[in-house]
Structures are given as structure tokens and as C-alpha cells.
Amino acid sequence: MNLFKYSLSAVVGVVVLASSWAWANEAAQNAAAPQHWKPSSLRVALTAMPTGDVVRGKALNTQLMCASCHGENGIAPTRNWPHTAGQKADYTYKMLLDYQSGLRSEDERSKLMLAAVEPMSDQDMADVAAYYASLSAHEVAAKAEPHAEVEKLVRRGDPARLITPCASCHGVRGQGGKAAAPALAGQSEKAFIRTMTLYKSGERNNDVNKAMGQFAAKLTAEEIQQLAAYYHMR
Structure with a gap:
């Protein structure tokens, strides 16, 4: 009988310990989870x-x-x-x-x-x-005339796809805007494409209210490449 009580107590103790550990581990993970920006x-x-x-x-x-x-x-x-x-x-x-x-x-x-x-x-x-x-933004020696469609995307967006103009946040010259909207002028094409692709896939999500993720999700790969070239040459 005493052995039974001892065994039962041990089992209960293990269950309680395991539950406490699981709760503490979950709480620690939640506490450490980064908070998304509003x-x-x-x-x-x-x-x-x-x-x-x-x-x-x-x-x-x-x-x-x-x-x-x-x-x-x-x-x-x-x-x-x-x-x-x-x-x-x-x-x-x-x-x-x-x-x-x-x-x-x-x-x-x-x-x-x-x-x-x-x-x-x-x-x-x-x-x-x-x-x-x-510091002065990186300048590219060769200047090219932007494609009409990418210029339209930058300045007017695409109302049919509910795409806002890039310039509304990043400035008409890619100089950046308010609320930590970055400057894009002179940026590396490869870095720009990687950034937009990560936003498009949802792998990068540090934007406020996922605004960039929603924007990038509606762009084609070709449009992302065109935008990268456009801002690289600003």
C-alpha cells in the first residue's frame, strides 16, 4: 500500500514537473517573441x-x-x-x-x-x-530612361490592383519619407530584389501593419526587377 502511494506520488510529481516546465518554456518563448510594429x-x-x-x-x-x-x-x-x-x-x-x-x-x-x-x-x-x-547616397554613373510602366508604378501606382504609388512613402526621387520609410535612391539592385522577394513571400515581416508585404505580394517578378533598376539609377 505504501509502495503504491509512493509510486502514485512520484507519477503525480513527474506530471506536475513536466507541466510546469512546459508552461515555463511556453511563457519564455512568448516573452521573447518580438513584437510587430504598429x-x-x-x-x-x-x-x-x-x-x-x-x-x-x-x-x-x-x-x-x-x-x-x-x-x-x-x-x-x-x-x-x-x-x-x-x-x-x-x-x-x-x-x-x-x-x-x-x-x-x-x-x-x-x-x-x-x-x-x-x-x-x-x-x-x-x-x-x-x-x-x-553621407551622400550612392550615385550610378549611367543614367537610363525608366520604362513607362515602372514610372507609372512609382508615381501613380496601380488602382486596379490596389497598389499605392511607391512615391507616396519613399518620395518622388526615392529620398525616403516619414515614419522610417527608407530612401531607395542608389540602392543595390540585388539587395532591392532580395528585399522585395522576401516581403512578397512573407518571409520578411518587420514592416508596420505588413504594408510592404501587401504591396510586394501584388507585384510580378519582372516589376520587382524593373523597380530595382529604377531606384538604382536615381
Whole structure:
């Protein structure tokens, strides 16, 4: 009888322990899950962004090895990484927050960035962002006339497909807009195509209210390539 009670107590103890572990593990995962942006939460984060120090940001670009991928002057040495020269400070700051929280973890490049950003403070991120914003955007020597259809997509969108104009968020010259909408002028075509493809597939979802995901989902692969060429030559 005593053996039975002991066995029953042991079983109950194991079940309770397992249940507690499962609950704690689930709670930890939920607590660690990155929160998706809403207009209000992004506004709060950008309002709290420290004033960036350009000189310190330039030093951090080298010290933290940012330059190894994005270049000493924000011009990526290969097409595999985006140019950061001339990028809006609020966009860069938001991206670094996204990497640090794990909200951006869509591919191996994101995992490298997560590791790079992990030790950075908010001030560090603001300083690096300020440095990139102080630089002139990458300029492409050869200028080509944009295709009429892509120009229409940029300036007027496509009402039939409920596609808003790119310019409504990113500016008529691709200079960027409000609420951390990035500058696109001079961006690497390969980086642009990869970004839009990830948004289109839903693998990247760090945009506010999934606005970019909804936009990209309606584009064809050819349109994405045309837009990449258009902004690369702005």
C-alpha cells in the first residue's frame, strides 16, 4: 500500500514537473517573441531615439565591423549587402532595433546582423544611423530612361490592383519619407530584389501593419526587377 502511494506520488510529481516546465518554456518563448510594429509603437520608439553623434557613428562603423559589409563610406563592397550611405537615420535605427529584437530573422544575413547588433546600445544605434544619414547616397554613373510602366508604378501606382504609388512613402526621387520609410535612391539592385522577394513571400515581416508585404505580394517578378533598376539609377 505504501509502495503504491509512493509510486502514485512520484507519477503525480513527474506530471506536475513536466507541466510546469512546459508552461515555463511556453511563457519564455512568448516573452521573447518580438513584437510587430504598429504606427503608435513605432512613433514611440522613434521619439525615444537618442540624438545621433556622426563622429562617434563613423568610429563605430569601423569598430563594430559594420564597414566590412556596408563599406567605410556606406557603399557596400559587394552587391550582396545594401548600401547605407544617405539612408534615413530613423530607418536605420528601426532596422537595428528589429535585428536586436529578432523581428528580422528571415535569412542567414539577418542572423549575422542579429549577432552584430546584440551588444549595441540605443545610443550606439543612433550614432551609426546618424553617420550613414550624413553621407551622400550612392550615385550610378549611367543614367537610363525608366520604362513607362515602372514610372507609372512609382508615381501613380496601380488602382486596379490596389497598389499605392511607391512615391507616396519613399518620395518622388526615392529620398525616403516619414515614419522610417527608407530612401531607395542608389540602392543595390540585388539587395532591392532580395528585399522585395522576401516581403512578397512573407518571409520578411518587420514592416508596420505588413504594408510592404501587401504591396510586394501584388507585384510580378519582372516589376520587382524593373523597380530595382529604377531606384538604382536615381
